[in-house]
Amino acid sequence: MLRAEGIHKRYRRNPPVLAGVDLAFDGPVVLSGANGSGKSTLLRIVAGCTSPTAGRVRGRPRVVGYLPDRFPAQLRMPAGVYLRHLAAIRGTAAEPELLDALGFAGPREEAMARLSKGNAQKVGLAQALGGGPGLVVLDEPWAGLDRAAADHLPVLLAHLDVPLLVTDHTGRAARIPGARHVRLVDGVLIPEPADADTGPLAAPAVAVVLRAVDPAALLAELGLRGRVDADRACLTLPPGEVDAVLLAALRHGGSVVSVGPA
Numbered sequence: 001m002l003r004a005e006g007i008h009k010r011y012r013r014n015p016p017v018l019a020g021v022d023l024a025f026d027g028p029v030v031l032s033g034a035n036g037s038g039k040s041t042l043l044r045i046v047a048g049c050t051s052p053t054a055g056r057v058r059g060r061p062r063v064v065g066y067l068p069d070r071f072p073a074q075l076r077m078p079a080g081v082y083l084r085h086l087a088a089i090r091g092t093a094a095e096p097e098l099l100d101a102l103g104f105a106g107p108r109e110e111a112m113a114r115l116s117k118g119n120a121q122k123v124g125l126a127q128a129l130g131g132g133p134g135l136v137v138l139d140e141p142w143a144g145l146d147r148a149a150a151d152h153l154p155v156l157l158a159h160l161d162v163p164l165l166v167t168d169h170t171g172r173a174a175r176i177p178g179a180r181h182v183r184l185v186d187g188v189l190i191p192e193p194a195d196a197d198t199g200p201l202a203a204p205a206v207a208v209v210l211r212a213v214d215p216a217a218l219l220a221e222l223g224l225r226g227r228v229d230a231d232r233a234c235l236t237l238p239p240g241e242v243d244a245v246l247l248a249a250l251r252h253g254g255s256v257v258s259v260g261p262a
């Protein structure tokens, strides 16, 4: 099984971005977290594009389908040539039907640099999903997609029978069947319920009230949503997440006012 073990990452002398990430890919994994929390860094490490400072990824397959957060579409190569070229490198047949499935509406034989953002993203997705990858890593795949493509993407992902790691700020990843949802907070992963961004939390839930000089900033640092009331941040959390959130809040200078049934 593909497994990330004890992953640490720090850039130069900066504070560590990842501080001991363990992740087993026993199904699709959806990763969330605040801006700058290290999601793209973890994805690059799992995809094999960046080395961790410590730790390792075991069981990475030979072919990884990777959509980076900034897909390099500023290429003079046309989309059709680009996809055929990648398929030749991987020793597989090109899969132009993936572009059709995503509703690609740009010119296939003109420079990719002229594509709209959404059509360039569809080329990025087609190169990541095509060619029989043994692992698919997608960084914000819904960015720039029109409604039809955005609705269709979970269907495409549901048919993958290889490990999948995906980040998502839109909440659409909640529609990937059987996905496990995790959040990066302070460089480590904490579990998150699938519907945390899109619907009511599964019962039983825990009400947590934190005090901070700037409660909105505290929530942002924790990568969580909650109600701000004067110097307080009010959260509703699943029980399994409470300890990690309290610890992270204390580390960020907050204090705990109350913890009780929601």
Ligand SMILES: Nc1ncnc2c1ncn2[C@@H]1O[C@H](COP(=O)(O)OP(=O)(O)OP(=O)(O)O)[C@@H](O)[C@H]1O
Binding pocket: 011, 017, 033, 034, 035, 036, 037, 038, 039, 040, 041, 042, 069
């Ligand atoms: N190549 C790099 N060199 C130095 N610092 C980097 C590098 N890449 C990322 N960082 C820093 O690491 C931290 C995590 O960045 P990363 O892009 O992994 O976060 P993220 O959770 O994906 O953010 P976002 O949601 O904004 O895309 C940030 O502070 C960022 O500035």
